[in-house]
Amino acid sequence: MLQLVADGLVVGSVIALGAVGLTLTYSILRFANFGHGEFMTWGAYLAASALALLLALTGGGAMEPLGPFSFGWQLIVALLLAAALTAALALAVDWLLFKRLRRGNAITLVIASFGAALALRNLVQFLYGTLPEYYTREIQIAIRLVPSGMLGDVLGGLRITPDQMLVIGMTLAAMLALQALLTRTTLGRAMRATAMNPALARVAGVDVEGVIRATWVIGAALAAMAGVFAGIVGQIRPGLGFELLLPLFAAAILGGIGSVRGAVAGGYIVGLAESLSVPLVGAEYRAATAFAVLIAILLLRPTGLFGERA
Amino acid sequence: MSGALQIENVEGGYEPGLPILRGASVSVAKGEIVALLGPNGAGKSTLVKAAAGLVPVWSGSVRLAGRDITRVPAHRMVHEGLGFVPQTENVFANLSVLENLQLASALIARSRRRELAEMFALFPDLDRQRKLAAGRLSGGQRQMLAVARALVASPSVLMLDEPSAGLSPKLVGVVFERLKAVRATGVTILLVEQNVKAALAIADRAVVLVEGRERLEGPAAELADDKRLAALYLGAAAEAH
Numbered sequence: 001m002l003q004l005v006a007d008g009l010v011v012g013s014v015i016a017l018g019a020v021g022l023t024l025t026y027s028i029l030r031f032a033n034f035g036h037g038e039f040m041t042w043g044a045y046l047a048a049s050a051l052a053l054l055l056a057l058t059g060g061g062a063m064e065p066l067g068p069f070s071f072g073w074q075l076i077v078a079l080l081l082a083a084a085l086t087a088a089l090a091l092a093v094d095w096l097l098f099k100r101l102r103r104g105n106a107i108t109l110v111i112a113s114f115g116a117a118l119a120l121r122n123l124v125q126f127l128y129g130t131l132p133e134y135y136t137r138e139i140q141i142a143i144r145l146v147p148s149g150m151l152g153d154v155l156g157g158l159r160i161t162p163d164q165m166l167v168i169g170m171t172l173a174a175m176l177a178l179q180a181l182l183t184r185t186t187l188g189r190a191m192r193a194t195a196m197n198p199a200l201a202r203v204a205g206v207d208v209e210g211v212i213r214a215t216w217v218i219g220a221a222l223a224a225m226a227g228v229f230a231g232i233v234g235q236i237r238p239g240l241g242f243e244l245l246l247p248l249f250a251a252a253i254l255g256g257i258g259s260v261r262g263a264v265a266g267g268y269i270v271g272l273a274e275s276l277s278v279p280l281v282g283a284e285y286r287a288a289t290a291f292a293v294l295i296a297i298l299l300l301r302p303t304g305l306f307g308e309r310a
Numbered sequence: 311m312s313g314a315l316q317i318e319n320v321e322g323g324y325e326p327g328l329p330i331l332r333g334a335s336v337s338v339a340k341g342e343i344v345a346l347l348g349p350n351g352a353g354k355s356t357l358v359k360a361a362a363g364l365v366p367v368w369s370g371s372v373r374l375a376g377r378d379i380t381r382v383p384a385h386r387m388v389h390e391g392l393g394f395v396p397q398t399e400n401v402f403a404n405l406s407v408l409e410n411l412q413l414a415s416a417l418i419a420r421s422r423r424r425e426l427a428e429m430f431a432l433f434p435d436l437d438r439q440r441k442l443a444a445g446r447l448s449g450g451q452r453q454m455l456a457v458a459r460a461l462v463a464s465p466s467v468l469m470l471d472e473p474s475a476g477l478s479p480k481l482v483g484v485v486f487e488r489l490k491a492v493r494a495t496g497v498t499i500l501l502v503e504q505n506v507k508a509a510l511a512i513a514d515r516a517v518v519l520v521e522g523r524e525r526l527e528g529p530a531a532e533l534a535d536d537k538r539l540a541a542l543y544l545g546a547a548a549e550a551h
Contacts, residue, residue, distance in 0.1 A: 186416040189409055193402045200402065202384035203362055203394045204459060205417035 002158045004275045010164045010233055012271020013171035017226035018244060019251035019263035020178065021219030027195040027258035028215045029102075031109035035093070036223060037241030037248060038120035039086050043224025044231045044240055045128050047082035051075055051135060063136055068162035070138040071232065079228045083221040090220035091213060093120075117242070125238045132235040135228075167229045174225060175264050178218070182260060187214055195258065246287065247274070250294045256307025265305055269293060313376070314340040314498040315361070315392075315467045320370035322360045330356045332522035333370065336500070338467065340375075343489070343499040345513035345530060347506055349543050353522040354502045355397060358469045361500075362394040363387050375466060388418060393465030397472040397502075400456035403445025407436050407455055410444050414462040422464045429458040432491065450481040454488060467498045474505045486512050506543075510534045518542055 022036045054074040055063060063072040093116055101108050143159060182188035194201040194211045202208055223241075230240055251270045255262025270290040277289035297305065315338040323330040330353045338344045346354050359365040361372045363384035372380045379390050387394065402410050411426050430437035433454040439447060444455055453473050460468055473489070474482040482505060490512055493499055503509035510516055510530040518526040518533075520542055526533070533539050 186413065189405060189413040190417070192404055193413055196402050196404045197399050199364060199384075200396060200399060203364065203387065203396065204402075204414055205385055205388035205463065206413075207385050 004278065005272065006158060006160045006164070008272035008275030009168050009268065010160075010271070011275060012268035013167050014226045014230045014233075014267075015244065015247050015251050015271050016264045016267025017171055017174065017222045017229070018241075018248045019255070019267045020175065020260055021222045021226075022248050023252040023255070023258055023260060023263040024191075024215050024219045026252065028191060029098070029109070029212060031106040031113065032249070034110065034113040034245065035117035035120060036113075036219070037243075037245035038117050038124075039090060039220045039223035040227035040230065040241035040244060041124055041238060042089055042120060042227070042241075043082045043086040043220075044227030044236045045124055045133075046085045046224065047075070047078040047228045047231070048128075048133055048135065048236055050078035050081040050085075054078060065136075065138055068143075069166060070136045070161075070163050075135055075228075075232075079225065082228060083224040086224035086227075087217040087220045090216040094212070094216050117245075121238060121242060128238065130238055132237050133231075134235055135231055161233075163232050167233055170225070171229070174222065175260075178222075178260060181218075187211075191215060247271075247290055250290045254294045254297050254304055256304030259304070259306035262304055262306030269297075314338050314342070314374070315500060316371075316373040317357065317361055318371050318373070320357065320360055320367055320372065322365055322367040322370075323356065324365060329368070330365075330522055331360060331367075331370075334519060334523045335370075336517050336524060338498055338500050340466075340498055341493070341496070342514045343493055343501060343512055345506075345509035345516040346500060346502045346519060347509065347516055347539070348519035348525075350504075352519040354519050355471050356522075357519065358394065358471055358500065358502055359396075361469060362392065364394075388414075388460075388463040388465070389422075391422075391464070391466040393460035393463060393468040393497075395453075395456045395460050395468070395470045395473065397475050401444040401447070401452050401459065403443065406441050406443055407447070408440040410455055410459050411436075411462055414459045418463040424462050424464050426462070429462060432461070432495075433458050433488065449477050450484060453477065453485050457485075457488065457492065461492065461495075461497070465497060467500065468492065469500045469502070471502045472504055473501070474503060474508060482508050506539070507534075 018036065018040055022033065025033045025036065051074055054077055058074065063074055066072050097112055097116055098109060101112055143162065182192060190201065190206045190211050191214065193204065193206055194208055198208050227240060247270050251266035252263050254269060255266030273289045273293045274286040277286050281289060317334060317336045319333045319335055320331050321329055321333055334353065334357050336346060336357065346357065348354050356365055360367050363382055367380055371378055374390055374392055379387065379392065382390055405413065411429060415423050415426060435451050436455055436458060439451065444452065447455060473485050477485060486508055489499060501509055501513060510533060513530040515528065516530045516533045517524050518539060525542055526538055
């Protein structure tokens with residue numbers, strides 16, 4: 001049972017990172033971006049390319065694992081490069097597509113985001129092929145979280161790999177950093193002000209286009225991080241982001257669309273619901289469990305866990 | 311007195327081909343409070359929004375202390391010295407009182423910035439509610455915060471769109487008294503108002519707008535007794551029926 005919780009937290013971390021970006025773009029750009037999952041896929045593949053380049057440059061061709069982890073420092077650098085490149089990709093998509101449609105209604109933007117998602121997904125397939133890829137083929141030994149003899153038997157031999165622990169830790173650190181940015185910096189306050197009232201933000205002196213660009217950068221960088229984490233604990237596939245898109249929306253809506261705290265909570269609830277439901281309904285239906293939880297929460301609280309009432 | 315704000319022959323509106331402003335002109339001298347009056351639909355709010363860069367100006371010009379600011383983007387207006395307080399939703403409800411002011415302060419150059427302590431001294435009610443979300447303030451306190459938010463950037467001209475909207479008569483008096491105190495700090499004020507009596511009581515001059523252009527103008531004390539003012543309002547009402 002506790003093992004399922006640990007697995008759920010890992011999946012939840014990836015969903016939370018993606019859902020935060022989704023909820024940020026929704027609250028500031030005011031449309032549901034169905035292309036957000038593709039930024040995760042692109043982030044994962046760009047990191048793979050950056051990793052290959054770094055390994056070639058450092059001459060080895062193989063990666064020396066860093067401490068207990070399955071990967072070396074090269075993947076950390078690759079993650080940072082992928083985050084920057086995915087942010088640039090998001091800005092390019094905004095400039096080419098969304099910026100031109102901003103004066104239209106939200107439905108136009110949503111449909112455009114479907115188109116952008118299709119184009120981005122097919123471009124990944126064209127460039128990288130359809131076969132799964134891995135950052136590393138190092139085999140990791142899951143470590144026992146609680147030593148035997150100290151409640152170890154009661155906790156059912158809970159095991160987790162160092163990579164999984166890093167994913168959970170880095171996600172929480174990223175969320176704390178984002179929360180600090182939103183509440184303690186001028187950019188964060190400007191983002192919250194723009195989300196609340198773009199016209200008032202303008203007359204107050206906020207460069208709303210600048211805030212929109214910052215939102216794309218932050219959302220896409222977090223999506224790239226999520227994509228790389230999904231690749232670290234699993235594999236990289238062209239469908240990686242698309243398959244996570246519905247859980248991302250479920251998490252963002254469940255937490256209260258527009259709320260960063262809500263998206264994080266929603267991400268972990270969806271991840272845990274999916275993981276914990278496997279013994280009950282089987283792996284085939286685990287995605288449906290997240291939606292059952294979503295419906296239950298929305299019945300009790302229509303604006304989501306942290307959503308504000310209209 | 312020299313011209314602080316000059317709006318000349320402005321035509322504009324929200325949709326191309328559907329003008330709301332039809333050659334409107336308003337001039338505000340330095341240190342004045344000018345009331346912009348007129349019946350519903352006259353274009354008063356649209357005119358100040360156009361001056362603030364929120365509504366497209368198709369022709370005409372807006373000058374601030376002689377500088378043409380007609381095409382300046384809305385977010386640059388505070389840097390030019392033009393402050394604007396919208397009628398509704400004029401504070402960031404999800405930010406605290408302090409955050410509302412901190413944001414306005416951080417966005418402006420240090421040389422223009424007024425100290426937040428100065429704002430709290432001018433609006434003592436806000437000082438007691440620093441940590442409260444602005445959305446939880448009373449109507450009067452919200453207006454005070456909206457004015458304080460605009461004043462942080464040291465505007466030479468402050469435009470207010472119906473600051474009395476939704477306030478009790480007592481609170482209207484309090485808000486207008488504060489506006490007089492704001493003027494005393496050297497800020498020129500253009501005040502859009504439906505509450506004619508209250509506006510004329512604090513204004514030096516008034517301009518009456520009907521169907522997108524000025525129809526009557528004069529010293530506030532004289533216009534208060536001018537039968538043409540009532541006729542313009544009643545005329546618009548009669549046409550509406």
